Amino acid sequence: MRLVSGIQPSGNITLGNYLGAIKQYIKLQEELKEAEIFIFIADLHALTVPQERQALQKSIKSLAALYLASGLERDRVNLFIQSEIPAHSQLGYIMESTVYVPELQRMTQYKDKIAKQKEGIKASLLTYPALMAADILLYNADLVPIGDDQKQHLELTRTLAERFNNTYGNTFVVPKGYFPKTGARIMSLTEPTKKMSKSEENPKGTIYLLDPINQSKNKIRSAVTDSDTKIYYDKKNKPGISNLLDIYSALKGSSIKELEKQYQNSSYRELKEDLANLLEVVITPIQEKYFQIINSKELTETLNIGKERASLIASRTIAKVYRKLGILR
Ligand code: TYM
Numbered sequence: 001m002r003l004v005s006g007i008q009p010s011g012n013i014t015l016g017n018y019l020g021a022i023k024q025y026i027k028l029q030e031e032l033k034e035a036e037i038f039i040f041i042a043d044l045h046a047l048t049v050p051q052e053r054q055a056l057q058k059s060i061k062s063l064a065a066l067y068l069a070s071g072l073e074r075d076r077v078n079l080f081i082q083s084e085i086p087a088h089s090q091l092g093y094i095m096e097s098t099v100y101v102p103e104l105q106r107m108t109q110y111k112d113k114i115a116k117q118k119e120g121i122k123a124s125l126l127t128y129p130a131l132m133a134a135d136i137l138l139y140n141a142d143l144v145p146i147g148d149d150q151k152q153h154l155e156l157t158r159t160l161a162e163r164f165n166n167t168y169g170n171t172f173v174v175p176k177g178y179f180p181k182t183g184a185r186i187m188s189l190t191e192p193t194k195k196m197s198k199s200e201e202n203p204k205g206t207i208y209l210l211d212p213i214n215q216s217k218n219k220i221r222s223a224v225t226d227s228d229t230k231i232y233y234d235k236k237n238k239p240g241i242s243n244l245l246d247i248y249s250a251l252k253g254s255s256i257k258e259l260e261k262q263y264q265n266s267s268y269r270e271l272k273e274d275l276a277n278l279l280e281v282v283i284t285p286i287q288e289k290y291f292q293i294i295n296s297k298e299l300t301e302t303l304n305i306g307k308e309r310a311s312l313i314a315s316r317t318i319a320k321v322y323r324k325l326g327i328l329r
Contacts, residue, residue, distance in 0.1 A: 020147025183250025
């Protein structure tokens, strides 16, 4: 059993990334004792939009440290940097030669991004799901823990794996997605009908894991809600309150039902205050650990060991794929 997932080091890591992805990695690391786990920093994916050299370098290292600070265990997980394994780019190209252009053009994330950005759209923004498919298929992953917004890309990965297998004989494991029960889609705190994202124009809508905790608590306190006063889950009519309940449930591990009961006679202000305090309890130890390891030898060593193991598996896969394609002397 293998598990693969990654996060882009484009900007600061958000509470959405933590609850939708990182927290699931930690959970699966504990639950699936037999599984081999590959978690990476998807630095090549960050190049789909302009990046400043120093900022990117810093974000790569920062994400590596944040993975460990959040609880990934060095001896349970192969932690590595995507660009250090050339087979990602190699298989990415093969996947570009497997996918059809309309399949890429249909991707919601691509459509959303080009709607916002009229000029300077790079080819890699379109071909990005092919590279993502390669990231997964290289390791013959069975399970891919991701948030809701990556579901469509995973579906495409499955299609490409099946297409390749049908044409060239059984080569790839067809992977399954793993989605959290709550927290799979954390919304913006200022516009709760939009996803919380790294590139939010209004910084009050997004909680960044490494921001000073008081700033984040204030963002919870000023989160947009509705003019009603009752606390219950209703995504359509009460997107703000539903989002806060989702965040609460994902942070605490209690169900939405339990929270509705607990807060049935409470005010919005009380819910927000409790949530702000819960956030502090979860995030503060992560930040403390982060600052301990960001410049440590441990971090470098972990990335070296991860790179070695990932490289071994990935180079085997790419050799097999080339052989099947007839790319041989
Ligand atoms: P990225 O970097 O945008 O996001 C990383 C992970 O965080 C999840 N996520 C969220 N979950 C809940 N609520 C949100 N508001 C939220 N925002 C982000 C994402 O679903 C994701 O799981 N293409 C991927 C990175 C990637 C990858 C892969 C993932 C590249 N190759 C192979 C898995 C397997 C991406 O851009 O995620």
